[in-house]
Amino acid sequence: MKCSKCLQDAIFFQPYSGLHLCGQHIIADVEAKAKKVIRAHGWLKSRDHIAVLLFGDQGGSALLYFLKKLTEQRSDIRITALIITDKKSIGSNTLRAKHIAECLDTEFLEVSLSEESECGAGTLAAKNPEISSLPMFPTSDSILPDGIAQKHGITKIAWGLCLDDAAGVVLDHIIRGDGEKLVRNSSFGDAIIRICPFIAVTAAEISLYAELCGCGNEMTINPEPGDGLHKDVNDMLDHYTDNHPATKYALLNLGENLMGLTTGIAGLIYACECYGKYQQGICNDGSISIEVTNVAR
Ligand SMILES: [Zn+2]
Numbered sequence: 001m002k003c004s005k006c007l008q009d010a011i012f013f014q015p016y017s018g019l020h021l022c023g024q025h026i027i028a029d030v031e032a033k034a035k036k037v038i039r040a041h042g043w044l045k046s047r048d049h050i051a052v053l054l055f056g057d058q059g060g061s062a063l064l065y066f067l068k069k070l071t072e073q074r075s076d077i078r079i080t081a082l083i084i085t086d087k088k089s090i091g092s093n094t095l096r097a098k099h100i101a102e103c104l105d106t107e108f109l110e111v112s113l114s115e116e117s118e119c120g121a122g123t124l125a126a127k128n129p130e131i132s133s134l135p136m137f138p139t140s141d142s143i144l145p146d147g148i149a150q151k152h153g154i155t156k157i158a159w160g161l162c163l164d165d166a167a168g169v170v171l172d173h174i175i176r177g178d179g180e181k182l183v184r185n186s187s188f189g190d191a192i193i194r195i196c197p198f199i200a201v202t203a204a205e206i207s208l209y210a211e212l213c214g215c216g217n218e219m220t221i222n223p224e225p226g227d228g229l230h231k232d233v234n235d236m237l238d239h240y241t242d243n244h245p246a247t248k249y250a251l252l253n254l255g256e257n258l259m260g261l262t263t264g265i266a267g268l269i270y271a272c273e274c275y276g277k278y279q280q281g282i283c284n285d286g287s288i289s290i291e292v293t294n295v296a297r
Helices: 023-041 058-070 092-103 113-121 129-133 146-151 163-175 180-184 203-212 228-243 247-279 290-296
Strands: 012-014 019-021 049-053 078-085 108-112 156-158 193-195
Touching (some): 012 203, 023 203, 023 247, 058 092, 058 203, 078 092, 092 108, 163 228, 163 247, 228 247
Parallel strands (some): 049 156
């Protein structure tokens, strides 16, 4: 089968568009989607210091590669790899993250949440180190408190949330009957802006992009975080998407629309971050979530 856009052999079929793509056009397609999202939301500004969360996974390394490439001619924008550690998590993931940063010739900032908590910036992550083992769902003030980000001059935090993650969170909330959380989460004050340029790119495309760009020898993305229901929802969504390929895009749009005109995609990203805490049975205020409470009765 030939690529739908050139005469090269296709290596990937994109079910929702009906296109067969060669390696070169997969790269072009992923980058075009990411650039469109960045433009639409004004995520790149002069004098930005963007910290890319690296957990040693493909999503983070692909995102770092992309943002470095995108800004290579922009001396007014600084890209840093952000590696979060705590006393219990210093291990292979941290080493892998450092290796990725070095391979991509990127300065990295290693933040120890344990040390930060000892000097008064205590967070949920410090109380619950397992949170930091959820690569796809870093939580806003648990993974990197805004105060720490500001201390290091960071203006935006980039993380590798992909279409599958965002769609899964939206559907999960609806199925649990707590869709109002999507709306309620949209009020997030003056938090440091989170950007997710790959939010409209599928996990499979990001994996392929990472491999084609030479940064794919890392953990695959989608480590299936969360509880049994979340896994069931994701399995169901994947199965349904096999026959209805645009479903995840529809859920992404639904989530963004539920957030309303004022917060839009930023609200959805925030909801996904909150979901990381929810999945750990911990709410924003540190209390136990409703579902966990019910199970305990
Ligand atoms: Zn092609």
